[in-house]
Amino acid sequence: MNENKKTIITNISQKIFSRYGLIKTTVDEIAKAARMGKATLYHYFKSKEDIYREVVEKENRFLAQKINEAIDKEDTPKEKLKAYITTRMKYLNELANIHSALTEEYLDHYAFIERIREKNFQQEIKTIRTILIDGNNKNLFSIEDIELTSFAIISALKGLEYPWSTEISLPKIQENIDKLLDILFNGIVKR
Template identity: 40%
Template sequence: MANKLKVKELIIEVARDVFSRYGYKKTTMDDIAIGARKGKSSIYYYFKSKEEIYEAVVDTESNILFKEIYNQIEQPVAANEKFKLYVFTRMNKIRELSNFYEVMKNESLYQLDFIMELRNKYNAHEIAILQNILNEGVKTREFSIQDPELAAIALVTAIKGLEAPLLIKGEKRNLEKRIDYVVRILFYGIMRR
Protein backbone atom coordinates (compact mmCIF):
# COMPACT_ATOMS: atom_id res chain seq x y z
CA MET A 1 0.00 0.00 0.00
CA ALA A 2 2.80 2.42 0.89
CA ASN A 3 4.56 1.55 -2.37
CA LYS A 4 1.37 2.28 -4.36
CA LEU A 5 1.14 5.68 -2.68
CA LYS A 6 4.78 6.43 -3.52
CA VAL A 7 4.24 5.53 -7.17
CA LYS A 8 1.11 7.70 -7.33
CA GLU A 9 3.00 10.61 -5.74
CA LEU A 10 5.85 10.10 -8.22
CA ILE A 11 3.42 10.24 -11.13
CA ILE A 12 1.89 13.44 -9.76
CA GLU A 13 5.31 15.07 -9.29
CA VAL A 14 6.44 14.11 -12.79
CA ALA A 15 3.11 15.27 -14.21
CA ARG A 16 3.50 18.65 -12.45
CA ASP A 17 6.73 19.18 -14.34
CA VAL A 18 5.41 17.86 -17.67
CA PHE A 19 2.18 19.90 -17.53
CA SER A 20 4.07 23.06 -16.59
CA ARG A 21 6.49 22.52 -19.47
CA TYR A 22 4.01 21.61 -22.24
CA GLY A 23 0.67 22.83 -20.91
CA TYR A 24 -2.44 20.76 -20.40
CA LYS A 25 -3.43 20.41 -24.04
CA LYS A 26 -0.03 19.38 -25.42
CA THR A 27 0.81 16.94 -22.63
CA THR A 28 0.17 13.28 -23.38
CA MET A 29 -0.01 10.22 -21.18
CA ASP A 30 3.13 9.04 -23.01
CA ASP A 31 5.00 12.16 -21.84
CA ILE A 32 4.03 11.44 -18.25
CA ALA A 33 4.87 7.74 -18.54
CA ILE A 34 8.31 8.52 -20.00
CA GLY A 35 9.00 11.10 -17.28
CA ALA A 36 7.95 8.68 -14.56
CA ARG A 37 9.89 5.82 -16.19
CA LYS A 38 6.76 3.70 -16.15
CA GLY A 39 4.75 2.02 -18.84
CA LYS A 40 1.63 3.82 -19.98
CA SER A 41 -0.45 0.94 -18.60
CA SER A 42 1.10 1.61 -15.16
CA ILE A 43 -0.02 5.23 -15.36
CA TYR A 44 -3.54 4.07 -16.25
CA TYR A 45 -3.49 1.73 -13.26
CA TYR A 46 -3.32 4.76 -10.96
CA PHE A 47 -5.25 7.31 -13.03
CA LYS A 48 -8.11 6.77 -15.48
CA SER A 49 -7.24 9.73 -17.69
CA LYS A 50 -5.05 12.75 -18.30
CA GLU A 51 -7.84 14.86 -16.76
CA GLU A 52 -7.65 12.85 -13.55
CA ILE A 53 -3.88 13.32 -13.36
CA TYR A 54 -4.21 17.04 -14.03
CA GLU A 55 -6.85 17.34 -11.33
CA ALA A 56 -4.49 15.58 -8.88
CA VAL A 57 -1.65 17.88 -9.93
CA VAL A 58 -3.72 21.04 -9.45
CA ASP A 59 -5.06 19.72 -6.15
CA THR A 60 -1.50 19.07 -4.97
CA GLU A 61 -0.46 22.59 -5.92
CA SER A 62 -3.52 24.14 -4.28
CA ASN A 63 -2.72 22.25 -1.07
CA ILE A 64 0.81 23.70 -1.19
CA LEU A 65 -0.60 27.20 -1.72
CA PHE A 66 -3.25 27.05 1.00
CA LYS A 67 -0.91 25.41 3.51
CA GLU A 68 1.55 28.27 3.04
CA ILE A 69 -1.24 30.86 3.30
CA TYR A 70 -2.52 29.32 6.55
CA ASN A 71 1.02 29.17 7.97
CA GLN A 72 1.27 32.92 7.42
CA ILE A 73 -2.18 34.11 8.47
CA GLU A 74 -2.29 32.03 11.64
CA GLN A 75 0.35 34.29 13.13
CA PRO A 76 -0.85 36.40 16.07
CA VAL A 77 -0.98 39.71 14.18
CA ALA A 78 -3.63 42.32 13.42
CA ALA A 79 -6.22 41.54 10.74
CA ASN A 80 -4.85 44.18 8.36
CA GLU A 81 -1.41 42.54 8.63
CA LYS A 82 -3.00 39.12 8.00
CA PHE A 83 -4.56 40.53 4.86
CA LYS A 84 -1.14 41.75 3.67
CA LEU A 85 0.40 38.38 4.52
CA TYR A 86 -2.38 36.65 2.61
CA VAL A 87 -1.86 38.76 -0.52
CA PHE A 88 1.95 38.60 -0.41
CA THR A 89 2.06 34.85 0.28
CA ARG A 90 -0.52 34.13 -2.40
CA MET A 91 1.30 36.19 -5.04
CA ASN A 92 4.71 34.76 -4.15
CA LYS A 93 3.58 31.16 -4.02
CA ILE A 94 1.41 31.27 -7.12
CA ARG A 95 4.53 32.08 -9.17
CA GLU A 96 5.89 28.65 -8.27
CA LEU A 97 2.64 26.79 -8.92
CA SER A 98 2.32 27.06 -12.68
CA ASN A 99 -0.39 24.40 -13.07
CA PHE A 100 -2.62 25.95 -10.40
CA TYR A 101 -2.14 29.37 -11.97
CA GLU A 102 -2.92 27.95 -15.42
CA VAL A 103 -6.25 26.55 -14.18
CA MET A 104 -7.18 29.86 -12.62
CA LYS A 105 -6.27 31.99 -15.63
CA ASN A 106 -6.34 30.07 -18.92
CA GLU A 107 -9.70 30.66 -20.56
CA SER A 108 -9.09 28.00 -23.20
CA LEU A 109 -9.39 25.40 -20.44
CA TYR A 110 -12.87 26.59 -19.42
CA GLN A 111 -14.66 24.16 -21.72
CA LEU A 112 -13.42 21.30 -19.54
CA ASP A 113 -16.07 20.67 -16.87
CA PHE A 114 -13.62 19.61 -14.19
CA ILE A 115 -11.66 22.87 -14.63
CA MET A 116 -14.74 24.94 -13.78
CA GLU A 117 -15.35 22.75 -10.73
CA LEU A 118 -11.76 23.27 -9.60
CA ARG A 119 -11.94 27.03 -10.16
CA ASN A 120 -15.18 27.29 -8.19
CA LYS A 121 -13.76 25.18 -5.36
CA TYR A 122 -10.62 27.31 -5.02
CA ASN A 123 -12.50 30.60 -5.37
CA ALA A 124 -14.84 29.55 -2.55
CA HIS A 125 -11.83 28.59 -0.42
CA GLU A 126 -10.15 31.97 -0.99
CA ILE A 127 -13.35 33.86 -0.25
CA ALA A 128 -13.74 31.93 3.02
CA ILE A 129 -10.16 32.74 4.06
CA LEU A 130 -10.60 36.45 3.37
CA GLN A 131 -14.03 36.52 4.97
CA ASN A 132 -12.50 35.11 8.18
CA ILE A 133 -9.79 37.78 8.13
CA LEU A 134 -12.39 40.50 7.54
CA ASN A 135 -14.66 39.17 10.30
CA GLU A 136 -11.69 39.19 12.66
CA GLY A 137 -10.95 42.79 11.65
CA VAL A 138 -14.56 43.81 12.27
CA LYS A 139 -14.48 42.19 15.74
CA THR A 140 -11.28 44.04 16.65
CA ARG A 141 -12.70 47.25 15.14
CA GLU A 142 -9.91 47.52 12.57
CA PHE A 143 -12.38 47.30 9.70
CA SER A 144 -15.79 48.85 9.22
CA ILE A 145 -17.53 46.46 6.86
CA GLN A 146 -21.28 45.87 6.63
CA ASP A 147 -21.07 42.69 4.56
CA PRO A 148 -17.79 40.77 5.04
CA GLU A 149 -18.81 38.07 2.55
CA LEU A 150 -19.46 40.58 -0.24
CA ALA A 151 -16.25 42.43 0.67
CA ALA A 152 -14.32 39.14 0.52
CA ILE A 153 -15.75 38.39 -2.93
CA ALA A 154 -14.78 41.88 -4.13
CA LEU A 155 -11.26 41.58 -2.71
CA VAL A 156 -10.67 38.13 -4.20
CA THR A 157 -11.83 39.47 -7.56
CA ALA A 158 -9.55 42.51 -7.28
CA ILE A 159 -6.56 40.40 -6.23
CA LYS A 160 -7.07 38.00 -9.14
CA GLY A 161 -7.27 40.95 -11.51
CA LEU A 162 -3.95 42.23 -10.20
CA GLU A 163 -2.09 38.92 -10.52
CA ALA A 164 -0.80 39.43 -14.04
CA PRO A 165 0.40 43.03 -13.60
CA LEU A 166 1.99 42.26 -10.22
CA LEU A 167 3.59 38.97 -11.19
CA ILE A 168 4.70 39.75 -14.70
CA LYS A 169 6.08 43.23 -14.07
CA GLY A 170 9.41 43.32 -12.39
CA GLU A 171 11.33 40.97 -10.22
CA LYS A 172 10.51 39.29 -6.94
CA ARG A 173 12.27 41.80 -4.69
CA ASN A 174 9.95 44.63 -5.77
CA LEU A 175 6.86 42.48 -5.34
CA GLU A 176 6.47 43.34 -1.66
CA LYS A 177 6.60 47.07 -2.42
CA ARG A 178 4.02 46.75 -5.18
CA ILE A 179 1.75 44.61 -3.00
CA ASP A 180 2.01 47.15 -0.16
CA TYR A 181 0.94 49.87 -2.56
CA VAL A 182 -2.02 47.85 -3.83
CA VAL A 183 -3.08 46.89 -0.29
CA ARG A 184 -3.03 50.58 0.70
CA ILE A 185 -5.35 51.35 -2.21
CA LEU A 186 -7.64 48.45 -1.27
CA PHE A 187 -7.75 49.61 2.37
CA TYR A 188 -7.91 53.36 1.94
CA GLY A 189 -9.16 53.84 -1.59
CA ILE A 190 -8.07 56.51 -3.99
CA MET A 191 -9.93 59.38 -2.36
CA ARG A 192 -8.00 62.35 -1.04
CA ARG A 193 -8.27 62.56 2.74
Protein backbone atom coordinates in the same frame (compact mmCIF):
# COMPACT_ATOMS: atom_id res chain seq x y z
CA MET B 1 -3.45 0.08 -4.31
CA ASN B 2 0.08 1.39 -4.16
CA GLU B 3 -0.15 5.01 -3.00
CA ASN B 4 3.58 5.36 -3.46
CA LYS B 5 3.31 4.69 -7.21
CA LYS B 6 0.43 7.15 -7.47
CA THR B 7 2.59 9.77 -5.77
CA ILE B 8 5.53 9.05 -8.05
CA ILE B 9 3.34 9.51 -11.10
CA THR B 10 1.84 12.70 -9.68
CA ASN B 11 5.19 14.25 -8.80
CA ILE B 12 6.80 13.40 -12.10
CA SER B 13 3.86 14.46 -14.22
CA GLN B 14 3.62 17.69 -12.23
CA LYS B 15 6.99 18.75 -13.60
CA ILE B 16 6.17 17.80 -17.17
CA PHE B 17 2.76 19.47 -17.10
CA SER B 18 4.39 22.60 -15.63
CA ARG B 19 6.69 22.84 -18.57
CA TYR B 20 4.51 21.74 -21.48
CA GLY B 21 0.91 22.13 -20.34
CA LEU B 22 -1.91 19.59 -20.63
CA ILE B 23 -2.05 19.39 -24.42
CA LYS B 24 1.65 19.12 -25.27
CA THR B 25 2.35 16.54 -22.58
CA THR B 26 1.82 12.95 -23.72
CA VAL B 27 0.97 9.91 -21.59
CA ASP B 28 3.90 8.14 -23.16
CA GLU B 29 6.20 10.90 -21.95
CA ILE B 30 4.92 10.61 -18.40
CA ALA B 31 5.22 6.83 -18.47
CA LYS B 32 8.80 6.96 -19.70
CA ALA B 33 9.77 9.60 -17.14
CA ALA B 34 8.20 7.46 -14.41
CA ARG B 35 9.90 4.36 -15.83
CA MET B 36 6.58 2.54 -16.22
CA GLY B 37 4.42 1.17 -18.98
CA LYS B 38 1.58 3.37 -20.19
CA ALA B 39 -0.96 0.81 -19.01
CA THR B 40 0.41 1.14 -15.52
CA LEU B 41 -0.62 4.79 -15.41
CA TYR B 42 -4.15 3.64 -16.22
CA HIS B 43 -4.04 1.22 -13.34
CA TYR B 44 -3.68 4.16 -10.94
CA PHE B 45 -5.53 6.89 -12.84
CA LYS B 46 -8.74 7.02 -14.85
CA SER B 47 -7.29 9.08 -17.70
CA LYS B 48 -4.67 11.65 -18.69
CA GLU B 49 -7.14 14.31 -17.62
CA ASP B 50 -7.40 12.59 -14.23
CA ILE B 51 -3.62 12.81 -13.73
CA TYR B 52 -3.69 16.50 -14.58
CA ARG B 53 -6.63 17.08 -12.22
CA GLU B 54 -4.70 15.38 -9.40
CA VAL B 55 -1.65 17.57 -10.11
CA VAL B 56 -3.63 20.81 -10.15
CA GLU B 57 -5.55 19.90 -7.00
CA LYS B 58 -2.28 19.04 -5.28
CA GLU B 59 -0.89 22.47 -6.14
CA ASN B 60 -4.11 24.13 -5.03
CA ARG B 61 -3.86 22.39 -1.63
CA PHE B 62 -0.23 23.41 -1.39
CA LEU B 63 -1.13 27.01 -2.23
CA ALA B 64 -3.84 27.05 0.43
CA GLN B 65 -1.45 25.58 2.96
CA LYS B 66 1.24 28.17 2.26
CA ILE B 67 -1.29 30.98 2.48
CA ASN B 68 -2.64 29.69 5.79
CA GLU B 69 0.88 29.35 7.20
CA ALA B 70 1.73 32.91 6.18
CA ILE B 71 -1.49 34.28 7.65
CA ASP B 72 -1.07 32.36 10.91
CA LYS B 73 2.32 33.98 11.41
CA GLU B 74 0.75 37.44 11.57
CA ASP B 75 -1.16 38.99 14.44
CA THR B 76 -3.16 41.85 13.02
CA PRO B 77 -5.82 41.50 10.31
CA LYS B 78 -3.96 44.12 8.31
CA GLU B 79 -0.78 42.07 8.33
CA LYS B 80 -2.80 38.97 7.60
CA LEU B 81 -4.36 40.49 4.51
CA LYS B 82 -0.98 41.69 3.33
CA ALA B 83 0.51 38.26 3.91
CA TYR B 84 -2.40 36.74 2.04
CA ILE B 85 -1.93 38.64 -1.21
CA THR B 86 1.87 38.55 -1.11
CA THR B 87 1.96 34.81 -0.50
CA ARG B 88 -0.74 34.06 -3.04
CA MET B 89 1.08 35.96 -5.78
CA LYS B 90 4.44 34.45 -4.87
CA TYR B 91 3.14 30.88 -5.04
CA LEU B 92 0.94 31.41 -8.08
CA ASN B 93 4.15 32.41 -9.84
CA GLU B 94 5.81 29.20 -8.72
CA LEU B 95 2.97 26.74 -9.18
CA ALA B 96 2.56 26.72 -12.96
CA ASN B 97 -0.25 24.17 -13.06
CA ILE B 98 -2.70 25.81 -10.68
CA HIS B 99 -1.79 29.16 -12.25
CA SER B 100 -2.62 27.81 -15.72
CA ALA B 101 -5.75 26.14 -14.41
CA LEU B 102 -7.01 29.47 -13.09
CA THR B 103 -6.12 31.62 -16.08
CA GLU B 104 -5.71 29.71 -19.36
CA GLU B 105 -8.64 30.04 -21.73
CA TYR B 106 -7.89 26.76 -23.49
CA LEU B 107 -8.82 24.95 -20.28
CA ASP B 108 -12.18 26.73 -20.01
CA HIS B 109 -14.29 23.85 -21.29
CA TYR B 110 -13.04 21.19 -18.88
CA ALA B 111 -15.60 20.54 -16.14
CA PHE B 112 -12.94 19.68 -13.59
CA ILE B 113 -11.16 22.97 -14.27
CA GLU B 114 -14.42 24.78 -13.59
CA ARG B 115 -14.71 22.96 -10.26
CA ILE B 116 -11.12 23.80 -9.31
CA ARG B 117 -11.66 27.46 -10.16
CA GLU B 118 -14.79 27.52 -8.05
CA LYS B 119 -12.99 25.78 -5.21
CA ASN B 120 -10.06 28.18 -5.34
CA PHE B 121 -12.48 31.08 -5.37
CA GLN B 122 -14.38 29.72 -2.36
CA GLN B 123 -11.05 29.34 -0.58
CA GLU B 124 -10.33 33.00 -1.34
CA ILE B 125 -13.74 34.12 -0.10
CA LYS B 126 -13.40 32.06 3.08
CA THR B 127 -9.90 33.36 3.80
CA ILE B 128 -10.78 37.00 3.23
CA ARG B 129 -14.01 36.67 5.23
CA THR B 130 -12.15 35.16 8.15
CA ILE B 131 -9.66 38.01 8.14
CA LEU B 132 -12.41 40.65 7.90
CA ILE B 133 -14.44 39.08 10.71
CA ASP B 134 -11.28 39.00 12.82
CA GLY B 135 -10.78 42.70 12.04
CA ASN B 136 -14.33 43.52 13.05
CA ASN B 137 -14.02 41.50 16.24
CA LYS B 138 -10.85 43.31 17.21
CA ASN B 139 -12.65 46.59 16.59
CA LEU B 140 -10.12 47.49 13.94
CA PHE B 141 -12.44 47.23 10.94
CA SER B 142 -15.89 48.63 10.46
CA ILE B 143 -17.55 46.33 7.97
CA GLU B 144 -21.28 45.84 7.67
CA ASP B 145 -21.66 43.47 4.73
CA ILE B 146 -18.83 40.98 5.18
CA GLU B 147 -19.78 38.92 2.14
CA LEU B 148 -20.02 41.83 -0.28
CA THR B 149 -16.86 43.40 1.10
CA SER B 150 -14.96 40.12 0.73
CA PHE B 151 -16.15 39.90 -2.83
CA ALA B 152 -15.19 43.49 -3.62
CA ILE B 153 -11.73 43.06 -2.09
CA ILE B 154 -11.17 39.91 -4.14
CA SER B 155 -12.15 41.87 -7.27
CA ALA B 156 -9.60 44.52 -6.42
CA LEU B 157 -6.91 41.95 -5.76
CA LYS B 158 -7.69 40.23 -9.05
CA GLY B 159 -6.50 43.39 -10.73
CA LEU B 160 -3.07 42.66 -9.33
CA GLU B 161 -3.01 39.12 -10.69
CA TYR B 162 -4.26 39.99 -14.16
CA PRO B 163 -1.44 40.74 -16.62
CA TRP B 164 -3.01 43.95 -17.88
CA SER B 165 0.05 46.12 -18.07
CA THR B 166 3.21 45.06 -19.82
CA GLU B 167 5.86 47.36 -18.48
CA ILE B 168 5.69 47.08 -14.70
CA SER B 169 8.92 46.41 -12.88
CA LEU B 170 8.96 44.07 -9.91
CA PRO B 171 9.64 46.84 -7.32
CA LYS B 172 6.72 48.80 -8.74
CA ILE B 173 4.47 45.77 -8.36
CA GLN B 174 5.28 45.55 -4.63
CA GLU B 175 4.76 49.33 -4.27
CA ASN B 176 1.45 48.93 -6.02
CA ILE B 177 0.36 46.12 -3.72
CA ASP B 178 1.34 48.15 -0.66
CA LYS B 179 -0.48 51.24 -1.85
CA LEU B 180 -3.60 49.29 -2.84
CA LEU B 181 -3.73 47.66 0.58
CA ASP B 182 -3.24 51.06 2.19
CA ILE B 183 -6.19 52.38 0.19
CA LEU B 184 -8.33 49.32 1.00
CA PHE B 185 -7.60 49.85 4.70
CA ASN B 186 -7.79 53.62 4.97
CA GLY B 187 -9.55 54.78 1.82
CA ILE B 188 -8.60 57.96 -0.03
CA VAL B 189 -11.25 60.15 1.59
CA LYS B 190 -9.85 62.46 4.22
CA ARG B 191 -10.15 61.07 7.71
